[in-house]
Amino acid sequence: MTIQSVTVPGEFLDLLERPLIAHLATVRDDGAPQVNPMWFSWDGEYIRFTHTNFRRKYRNVTANPVVSLSIVDPANPYRYLEVRGVVERIDADPAGAFFVELAERYDAPFGATPPPDAAARVIFVVRPTATSAH
Amino acid sequence: MTIQSVTVPGEFLDLLERPLIAHLATVRDDGAPQVNPMWFSWDGEYIRFTHTNFRRKYRNVTANPVVSLSIVDPANPYRYLEVRGVVERIDADPAGAFFVELAERYDAPFGATPPPDAAARVIFVVRPTATSAH
Numbered sequence: 001m002t003i004q005s006v007t008v009p010g011e012f013l014d015l016l017e018r019p020l021i022a023h024l025a026t027v028r029d030d031g032a033p034q035v036n037p038m039w040f041s042w043d044g045e046y047i048r049f050t051h052t053n054f055r056r057k058y059r060n061v062t063a064n065p066v067v068s069l070s071i072v073d074p075a076n077p078y079r080y081l082e083v084r085g086v087v088e089r090i091d092a093d094p095a096g097a098f099f100v101e102l103a104e105r106y107d108a109p110f111g112a113t114p115p116p117d118a119a120a121r122v123i124f125v126v127r128p129t130a131t132s133a134h
Numbered sequence: 135m136t137i138q139s140v141t142v143p144g145e146f147l148d149l150l151e152r153p154l155i156a157h158l159a160t161v162r163d164d165g166a167p168q169v170n171p172m173w174f175s176w177d178g179e180y181i182r183f184t185h186t187n188f189r190r191k192y193r194n195v196t197a198n199p200v201v202s203l204s205i206v207d208p209a210n211p212y213r214y215l216e217v218r219g220v221v222e223r224i225d226a227d228p229a230g231a232f233f234v235e236l237a238e239r240y241d242a243p244f245g246a247t248p249p250p251d252a253a254a255r256v257i258f259v260v261r262p263t264a265t266s267a268h
Contacts, residue, residue, distance in 0.1 A: 021211045023157035023204045025167035033159035033167045035204040036266075037214045070157045070169040074208070077155045078243070080171045109212075132170075 003086055005045070005127055012081040012133045015071045016042035019106045022069040024049060026060035034060060039102040040069070047083065049124040050099045052117050061087045061124060069126075084130040093121040137220055137261055139179070146215040146267045149205045150176035153240045156203040158183060160194035168194060173236040174203070181217065183258040184233045186251050187224075195221045195258060203260075218264040227255040 008016060025035040034057065041048045047069070051058055061067060065087035073079040093099065096118030103112035115121065142150060159169040168191065175182045181203065185192055195201060199221035207213040227233065230252030237246035249255065 021206055023159075023169055025157075025159035025169035025202070027161060027165065027167050031161065031165070031198070032200040032218060033161050033169075033202045034216070034218065035157055035159040035167075035169055035202045036216055037204055037206045037211065064165070066166040068159070068167045068169045070171055072155055072171045077171065082168070082170055084166060084168065 003088065003127055003129060006130055008081070008083065008128060008131055009133055012131075015073060015079075015081045016040075016047065016083075020071050020074065022047075022049075022071050024057075025068045025070070026057055027064045027066065028056070028060055029063055038069075039106050041102060041105060045127075046088070047085065047126040047128065048098065049126070050093065050102055051122055051124055052120040053122050054120055058090075058122065061090070067124075067126060079134065081133045082131060083128045085126040085128045087124050088127045089125050091123040091125060093123050094119055096121045098123050137222065137263060140262050140264055142215070142217065142262060142265055143267055146265075149207060149213075149215045150174075150181065150217075154205050154208065156181075156183075156205050158191075159202045159204070160191055161198045161200065162190070162194055163197055172203075173240050175236060175239060179261075180222070181219065181260040181262065182232065183260070184227065184236055185256055185258055186254040187256050188254055192224075192256065196224070201258075201260060213268065215267045216265060217262045219260040219262045221258050222261045223259050225257040225259060227257050228253055230255045232257050
């Protein structure tokens with residue numbers, strides 16, 4: 001199946017370009033939703049998240065790759081972007097290089113060095129399939 | 135079925151007590167998650183959201199009442215609370231009184247008066263069933 005991408009509305013692109021917190025929703029094996037704050041990056045085509053290959057969210061997206069994320073503008077909580085999408089692939093990140101890239105993007109208070117669980121790090125590569133914004 | 139409530143960890147209760155934005159995840163009829171920023175209130179037992187009876191999220195929770203919400207501390211985005219729960223009931227709010235209560239709680243920039251869609255307003259009454267926090 002070819003997944004059709006959508007274009008994110010230009011006036012909301014800054015919410016993906018800035019190092020804001022995305023609330024990523026996934027679906028658990030019992031059908032219940034789960035949602036957690038996450039770092040992300042955006043390259044104009046894909047949204048990427050760092051995660052590990054042994055935690056719940058990894059099991060969720062491996063079994064069901066459909067996700068959604070919500071971002072608000074910290075300066076105006078009534079301005080927001082929701083992106084629904086699909087985890088198109090999960091890349092290995094065994095040296096934690098992408099984690100470090102995000103830690104730099106977010107100016108992480110604990111520094112930008114590979115995490116203790118680097119060997120288990122993976123990258124969720126999400127293709128946007130729908131957006132809603134206000 | 136009796137739904138068992140959980141106790142929200144005391145050191146994270148402020149995230150429910152303060153007028154912060156919750157990102158509410160629901161599951162759509164095709165099984166995909168949806169997540170949007172929402173006002174809420176907390177009375178020590180239930181989390182309540184204002185919504186309308188004609189939009190997608192209403193259809194989602196009517197068909198599948200299992201939800202999750204994520205809240206971060208604006209002063210520290212690495213401090214967060216996730217509450218999973220069930221929409222135990224949906225109350226009518228035909229005068230928009232609960233909407234006004236939330237508009238006051240959030241000091242809404244557009245004022246605290248009943249919305250144009252007051253007649254269609256409803257209240258999602260969510261019982262927490264699990265939490266995760268950090």
